[in-house]
Amino acid sequence: MSATDRRQFLIRTAQMAGAAACAGVLWSPLVRSQAKASAHALRPPGALPEEDFMALCLKCGQCVKACPFETLKLATVADDAPIGTPYFIAREIPCEMCVDVPCVPVCPSGALDREFTDITKARMGLAVIDPEICLSMRGLRCEVCWRLCPVRDKAITLNIVHNEGTNRHVRFEPVINSEHCTGCGICEKACPTEESSIRVLRHKFVQGRLGEHYSPSSDGDFKLQDVRRGTDIAKELNPGDKKQAAPGAGYFNRRGGRDGIIPGSTP
Amino acid sequence: MTEKQKDMAVPGKSVRAEIRHFQMPDTLGGKLRVWRFLIARRFIQVSILVLFMGTLHYGWTLFNQLVLTGNMSSSRLFGVIPLSDPFAVLQVIASLQWPHMDALIGAAIVLAVYLLLGGRVFCAWACPVNMVADLANWLREKWGIRSMFIVPSKTRYWALLLTLILSFILGVAAFEWVSPIAIMHRELIYGIGLGFIAVLGIFIFDLLVMARGWCGHFCPLGAFWSVVGRTAQIRVAFDDASCTRCGDCVKECPEPSVLSFKEAAQHGMVRSGECTNCGKCIVVCPENSLSFNLRACIRSNSALRSEHGSTS
CATH class of the missing domain: 3.30.70 (Alpha-Beta Plaits)
Structure with a gap:
């Protein structure tokens, strides 16, 4: 191979490598934008x-x-x-x-x-609720998501709170528990509002994360207690068999104060 | 003198028989004979797709096992035999991931088959894009459209290299994310979507911009199979004695660079891994100088011939 031949060969190789690099520059963003x-x-x-x-x-x-x-x-x-x-x-x-x-x-x-x-260990996504639209949050008896959830009464629990609107009834607020929600989406499919008020999204679009520097002791694990309160109250109000009566169902039957609850009974 | 003329003039060889060119037979039987490999290729290409579609949509079974599930990227034959595209698996490995055994075994099986048949047998006999490219080429020749520019066919090896480098950098199988081949068979089987414009793109490119543009120059999968094809056991055998150098085979060949008379005469066959074993050259040869044969037979024949030549 003469010097000119070698020179030509090197130039040609460099040209092809350059063309390949150009192709790569166009190709990479295509792949990256797809991979989302x-x-x-x-x-x-x-x-x-x-x-x-x-x-x-x-x-x-x-x-x-x-x-x-x-x-x-x-x-x-x-x-x-x-x-x-x-x-x-x-x-x-x-x-x-x-x-x-x-x-x-x-x-x-x-x-x-x-x-x-x-x-039940699947974590396909995590359900989130729009509290403004959710019928149960508005005080109606819906709880369809809670009834149909395959991880029954674990992934979705009901938080029973006083309905300030009527000042007589309760609201059965559905609460998502991330440690049980598989993200199957049955709740989203079943939600009766025109646009589902409960949606399953990928975790990274839903979940926050405490920073490394965060000291859990400063809130005394308050939030978890608060969220779980609903379940506790439901148990308190309705200690009978949950299969027979929805948590808090006894509330409607109560005459007078909390002492008047007759769990799972029919009048 | 051009390269081809040099190639054709064989020094020290007696005058060749007069050149006769290929004539398409008038009879249907004759035409079918000419089209025999074309028909076989289309039959196999379509059958593969139909088996995938039938299994997916109608649940076709054989002995209670699903016939062929998946697509050409990865599949399962009769519910047990895994098959995978070795190039796709190679890209996954290049992205520093180690696939499950099923994919590795599947890739090994497919690779073994093509090591024997010839790597680019995939291109001419299995790849669905081949049907699009052939259609574009047929129309291009019919309408006399010439390439806008010439690109060396070796460009494909750069595409191959680039695929592996990008897979490594991006952390995903780079070609699989844009492959018009994958898009075409996947969407034919699972439902045609917007991705099919990639197939249309190849058609337009091959028809208007560059002859045999995609398959003949850029496809990294074709480049991969070209490398694999070097050990192919089924090859196009070449009989130098009866060849008149009419050049009809070269005109017909979708990969013209593989048909060099000099090399073919020397080895008694088309040796290049880029040969797709499509058989187009075989059927147009007016002298029947070309035929499919096993590499081992060709080698022994040529050895015999040279021995014979030296003694007489």
Whole structure:
């Protein structure tokens, strides 16, 4: 190879590398902008953390085929999830939480964790409530989300508070407990308001996080107590079998003060 | 003298038979004979898609096992045999993730099959984009549209390298996120969406901008299979003695760089990994100088011939 040949070869190689670099500059943002899912596009149960999931998912759709409820879909361009990846929109078809979790073992790449077997451990998203629209919050007897929640009376509990509006009734405020909510979305599907007042969103769009510097002792774990109060009050008011009467149902039957409650009884 | 003319003039060789060019037969039987590989390729390409679709939408089973679930990125045959696109799995590994055993075994099975058949057999016999590219090419030739610019076909290896580098940098399988091939089979099987414009893009690009633009120059998956194809056991065998150098095969070949008379004569076959084994050259050869054969047979034949040539 002569000096000119070598020179030409090096120049050509540099040109091709340059062209490849240009292509890479255009290509990378395309991939990066694709690799994002919107807050309400939920992953199948057992999905690895989003970064790992997106790296591993081969976009084959075997989980979609395995889902008996046709919950899962593969995304295409301009859908709510990155192209080719499986997702579901709870308001359309929620996850029915099959006990055998058929979508997970068929995943060939492990983007859905094979170790995952207990569907109640799924954390597909977290429910949040719009307190201004929620019928129960407005004092109506709805509680559909609480009744249909598959993690019964754990993921959603009812907080019973005095209804200042009528000054006679109570409100059964649904409360989400993040340590039990699987994010299946059955509540969102069932909510009777025109736009669902309870929605399941990915955790990172819902949950806050205390900083490293935060000292929990300063609030004496106050918040947790406060949130759970509803359950405690419900138990207090209605110590009988919960299956027979909704928590607080006895409230309507009460004559006089709290002592007049007749748990689970019929007049 | 151009490269091709140099290639055609064989020094020390007796005058070749007079050149006859390929004539499309008038009879249907003759036409079907010419189209035999084309028909077989379309049959296989469509069958793969139909099996996927039938299993997904109608739950086709064989011996109580789902026939073929998934898509060409990854699938399961008869409910047990995992199959995966080795290039997709390679990209996942390049993004520093270790896939589950199923994907690895699946990729190994597919890779083994194509190591034997020839890597780019995928391109001509399985890839659905091939149908789009062939249609664009057919129209382009019919309407006499010429390429706007020429790009070396080796560009694909840069695309391959770039795919792996980007997978590493971005932490996701870079080509799988934009692949028009993946989009096409996925959306044909699972429902056509907006992604299908990528397929339309290839059609327009191949038709108006560049002849065989996508498959012949840029596709990193094609580049991957080209590398794999170097050990292919089924190859296009070349009989130098009967060849008149009419060049009809070169005109027909979707990868013209693989058909070099000099190399083919020397080795008795088309050796390049970029050959897709599409069989287009075989059916147009008026002298039947080209045929599919096993590499081992070709090698022994050429050895025999050279031995014979040296003794006589």
